[in-house]
Amino acid sequence: MSKTIVSLMNVEKWYGDNHVVKNMNVNIAEGEFLTLLGPSGCGKTTTLRMISGFELPTMGMIKVQGESVEKKEPYQRDVNTVFQNYALFPNMNVFDNVAYGLKVKKVPKDEIKERVLHMLKLVQLEGFEKRRITQMSGGQKQRVAIARALINRPKVLLLDEPLGALDLKLRKQMQIELKRLQKKLGITFVYVTHDQEEALTMSDRIAIINQGVLEQIDTPINIYQHPKTKFVAGFIGESNILDAIVLEDHDHKAVIGMEVGRGTVEDPDDSLAVNDPVSVSVRPENMLFSETPIEGFNLKGVVKEHIYVGNIIKMMITLNDGTEIKVNRFRSEDLADIGKMVYLYWELDKGVVIKEKHLVNTDAVRDIEGGVADDEDE
Amino acid sequence: MSKTIVSLMNVEKWYGDNHVVKNMNVNIAEGEFLTLLGPSGCGKTTTLRMISGFELPTMGMIKVQGESVEKKEPYQRDVNTVFQNYALFPNMNVFDNVAYGLKVKKVPKDEIKERVLHMLKLVQLEGFEKRRITQMSGGQKQRVAIARALINRPKVLLLDEPLGALDLKLRKQMQIELKRLQKKLGITFVYVTHDQEEALTMSDRIAIINQGVLEQIDTPINIYQHPKTKFVAGFIGESNILDAIVLEDHDHKAVIGMEVGRGTVEDPDDSLAVNDPVSVSVRPENMLFSETPIEGFNLKGVVKEHIYVGNIIKMMITLNDGTEIKVNRFRSEDLADIGKMVYLYWELDKGVVIKEKHLVNTDAVRDIEGGVADDEDE
């Protein structure tokens, strides 16, 4: 991963009055697997279509292999796309679909045949050449679409939710296959999905988009462990997000106050200052509870529910102000019974601090901090 | 949960030559939350439609509240349905949609109004009465559909993948809301989904259907921990399934042989006999590895890949014959490096034995057992 192959510079896209992509800046390295992740309607497809040249940016510039996309027609580029709904040609069989790009380029027949068969083997569809598209299942169609794009040996492959229509089982299988193909062929993948688990499994880097804004672009681990914004924290995996202000800050630790209690987080580079509004994100599996108060923490809640999900049990704990906190435990671990009151806390390095502006009732927070909170039971 | 409210007896359904539901027998208790789970096309919707009376079984009998469904028209029953695609009336606003069932029954206007408003409050859609259906988002539509069905106070509510079209975030929220509603109102829910996590989270019992056959019906925990068939083991959660035959059986333990090695499982009631074909299902999180052989086990594999999914790391381990074994570990736990050879094993009670017929090359298994296996190292 070295040279930049695709770069978006200050890209903006408007559809009429609808601002769909906002000042996007991304550099994609050769051979990279980059995923665009975000909720429905956030602009992922639009971004992809701009890279493929089917849409032009309203402002800003997109370069592929150092050349502005505006200069070339879609059919003159080394970029191929796997469309969300496959977009296979219904009037052709599997072979003809895969061979399409080569036929257009007038590659000799023998070579076409050889390359198509090789490609079909790669996607494990040997013997399917003669099949009509309508006779293929979702997963098979998807592999045809991939083969059809890959056979042109593109420099960049764009994939728009290629697994969206498949069921869980098949999706898992295909994720692994796709990732392998990408490594094997060394092609740059720009991959769109709204399935966060998929993004985390497959990508070298993930770009998280929210309403047209690039919120964060980073490796899966960093995105998961160090979300930069509340949106990212909430979107990637489950998270308990608590708005707070900094009450004290010393010894690389900060005490933060919420409307319902107090907590402590790390502040290794002393970047927090008293009265800073911050949010803390704690994953359900990192949220701990005890029957007695823990030093530095002052969050009380009542266990409302146990929910079984496979070998995990989710405990739903309601704080005084109604906020719901999720705590995940394995079946083998200890649980708190429903109706019981518990104190919540986290290991200091598991409370991720997000520095975003928000509104917290500062007075209320200080009141709590004053120690009044212990009385109200029930 | 006591009285049976819906029962299917030897139900068969054919569409022309297509045998869609095969000898189905289910009893659903009053107030129960039963989920029908299975892959696409397995016959879930068909089963539901037979309960609601929109389809009649080709053979067998369905009783709702003790009465055969064939006796009454769909509109004469105490069963309501939440359709997969909502099926809201586009020509009416939210209020009129919800009020529909009451208007049909000529309930007085005042009462209609009161009940609709109460219902909308319950599904958190106060203030939306006048909205047109086209102006509602997917999640809101879904709640209108639920309100419209619930307002008739049905004895049984049928829900066909009500959350299928929603994105992950919203789906999670709605799951919790739905489950609460069901508990609060005490209505029997028959719920269709193909999302296993959804099924595990919400249901009292899950019926797993495969190609029209009811494979297993049980509580989520039992389904997850004690799958009865290979299909169930593979469909619910991830699982490593190994076909084997019983080689030895004593002391409530059985040694089983696969083509690539040996393992040990529990046999508390001595139901296994030597030479029985069995399969063992081991969840990725229960699959253990060590650098030295463990007593009773003889499965060797090479670590091929580490895949990061949130805070979990999946190790892909390939056995000699190419079988892939998935092993899940938390980030904090120890991993085996890529390329390393490891021995696989499991805690005896984590290897779930499935007694289903299958084909295993018995000779090959015995060879391995004979101890020849140790030589071949990549």
Next chain:
Amino acid sequence: GCGSSKSSSSGKADSINILVWEGTWSEDAFKDFTKKTGIKVNVSYIDNTDTIISKLVEGNANYDVIDLESAYVKTFVDNDLLAKLDNKSLTNKKNIADGIPAATGDEKMEYTCPDMAPGYTGIVYNKETCPIKITKFSDLADPKLKGQVAMVNSTISLYGAALEALGYKASSKKESEVKEANELLKRIKTNVKAFVGESAVSQLENGECSVALCWDYITLCNDSKDNWDKFAVADIDSDYEMFCQYWSVPASSEKKSAAEKFINYMLEPDALAKCYKENGGAPLLKADVIKSYLPDGYYDNPAIAEYEKLEKKSWCVAVDDDLISLMDTYYTELMGED
């Protein structure tokens, strides 16, 4: 295909376009003409003379020969729509029987040449089924005839007949008189089952109507001998409309000489006989010229004698714009009536 029409006027025409009434002519005769001269004949059929005017006035349609109604000759001549015929080339004109009248507006037959013997718009009734004896035009309004009357829908024929019946002139342009005629027609209309464009034959034959004011007594008689005894023309106290048809060449035609050749050919006894055999009709030519070409007993047709009788008791007017628009307004009102 198309495009053959624009050959020059001096050069030899290989085809001519003719516009004729349906049910009068024989396409076999036209084909014989083609065989003889090599000139192809494109036939179009008129359903109304006014249509011809529209097409000629707009000048988009290029006809070489038209089959013109007597009532319109004056209008056509006055508006320079017709070319003068070269009577020298019409050698067969001498075959025409004596007493065939010239059209008003072209008394010297410079522009027109008769193509058929006169016809009459008479009241034809079914002797068996007609419930009353008809002695005057207004008898058509007799309530006993309710739903049994068929009528032509030509304005001049209707209003002319009504005006004559009221003792006015058929060509009257006086509002009050036309209005009175309209009132009479309105009364008759309550009895009318159908207004017909060209022929009431089917209405009379299938028993739908027992009386008809129509043009085609002769066709009726020709259709079947049964009709000879079954139908008759009512003898009324006012005159009937006479109409003649004339060949003429539009001024816009570029193939006048070919057109004249055609007209002349259509005055040949064998050509006309072919038409009579197919459609019937009183012979235009002298009996001694044509009789041998016609089937035996052709002259026994009662219509021929009847028409000779009617000749003395008939009127014929030349229409003009004012007349048409006056009558048309009333006609619209008449038709608007329930």
Next chain:
Amino acid sequence: MTKTNEEQLLAKPNKRKRKDKKSFKTRLASIIMCGPISVWSVLFIILPIILLAFMSFMTKGPLGRVVYKFTFENYAEMFKPVYFTVIKQSLIIALWTTLLTVLLGYPLAAFIANVKKKTSGILTVLMMLPLWVSGLVILYSFVIMLNKTGVINQFLLNLHLIKKPLNLLYNNFAVIVGMIYMFLPFAVLPMFSSIEKLDKGLIEASKDLGAGPVKTFMKVTLPLTSPGIFAAVILTFIPCIGYYMVTDMLGGGTNMMVGNLIYRQFTISRNWPFGAALAMVLAIVIFLMLFIYTKLGGDLDDLGA
């Protein structure tokens, strides 16, 4: 909230630049594709209507020539009571035809929409085939069937169901039967497509909520297929007013319809400007109906099946 407002303010100056960019070749391709139909519709649809409008303000000259002198008279003329009766008659016939066509066509459309795709295709073709051959010859067959000695009367007489032949021809009954025959297939098509489009799930939902078949039809099916019905109404009502052959052939021409009236102006009466004015008024009424139709949520595409 404030954040997005800020962004909108920032974005405003650029609004003009925000046009969709398209490459030259995309434009060229779209010109080649859209060119012919655009030219065609301008030359042969829009231009004719403009000319018609123009003509309607001209004056009639001798021999039906048009004199290019501006006048409103042609429109004023229409207010004469003579024309009211013509319009009234046309409306009565057209309304009856439309009503009956829709009533007869809807169940047929529903049937065709609910059979297998292939069968529905075959039924549609079978329905259109008689008109495919020749509408006029078929209409003439009605004359043969309906007259006093015609097939139907003979049949009924032979069965002794009637003593005297019935008056079936040359009246409004015959006209309406003929009109229904001519327009029923065209009315069925849009109703068929809107019934086919109707989500069957909604009907099940209604039944599920306790509404019987009649209630379901009135409250769900009918309102939701109303665009199709309206399209059928337009496709029957409009040609009914303009199609003069049926009244001519089967009505005995005793009643004049607006179509006949217009036809006469361009042929017999040769008053083109007045004819143009009549046509214009008719066109305007129709455009208004279409406007209402689209406002009601109708799709113009349904008009062509």
Next chain:
Amino acid sequence: MDKRKLKKKTLSVISKLYVILIFLFFYAPVVVMVVFSFNDSRANVVWQGFTTKWYTKLFQDTELWMVFGKTLFIAVVTTLLGVVVGTMGAVGFMNAKFKGKKLITNSIYFPIVIPEIVLAIATLLVFTQGGIDLSMGTIIIGNTTLVLPYVYITIKARLVGMDPSIEEASLDLGANRFYTFMHVTLPAIVPGVMSGAFMAFSLALDDLIITSFLANAETATLPMKVYSMIKKGVSPEINALTTIIFGVSMVAMLAYLIKELVNMITIRRKKARSI
């Protein structure tokens, strides 16, 4: 049988009966037309006896065949023109955006909704005012205007059903626009084009009003000829001709049905064998 099934069955029987009755209505005149092509009476209103002379006459009547030939020619050219212009337009308008597009796309529907006589006259005005002589060409133009919306609509409906991304997929794979149109778009909309063509052909074949207003002296089409005969009685010869046309189309359709049937049977067999 229980009550529900019985109710369902009765309903289905009633609806089938209704459809049969309606089709009887559709086909009664056709049967009459066929029967009366054997009628031994020129006026052809009353049955006078059986004869096949009209068929004999028909086969010798070059004039009538010429008229029919012209009619057919006009219908075929109109169909081709309508289909080409309509198809290109429908495809082009899918993703074109320009000023006045709305006016044009809306105006395409006018010929369907304005009475034919109005359209005929308005079109005639264009030619008379433009000093263009009437010809076969003007008939074809008028008829094409009439059929254009039908073609446009059926193809548009097809395009709406087509996945638009297959076109993009083709461009993406390196095919230029023309190649894409020929190899991807066109095959996908063929059924729409076919049914549009069917509509266009049947309308053009049977058109009277537009054709008679735009016809010049040389051109008479079959409907014009029939119309000129109508008041006097349509000659059984015409019935004979239409009977033949009808017969041919019926046979074509039957052939299609039989082909389908054979296909179905072979598929069934294959299935049965594979099971």
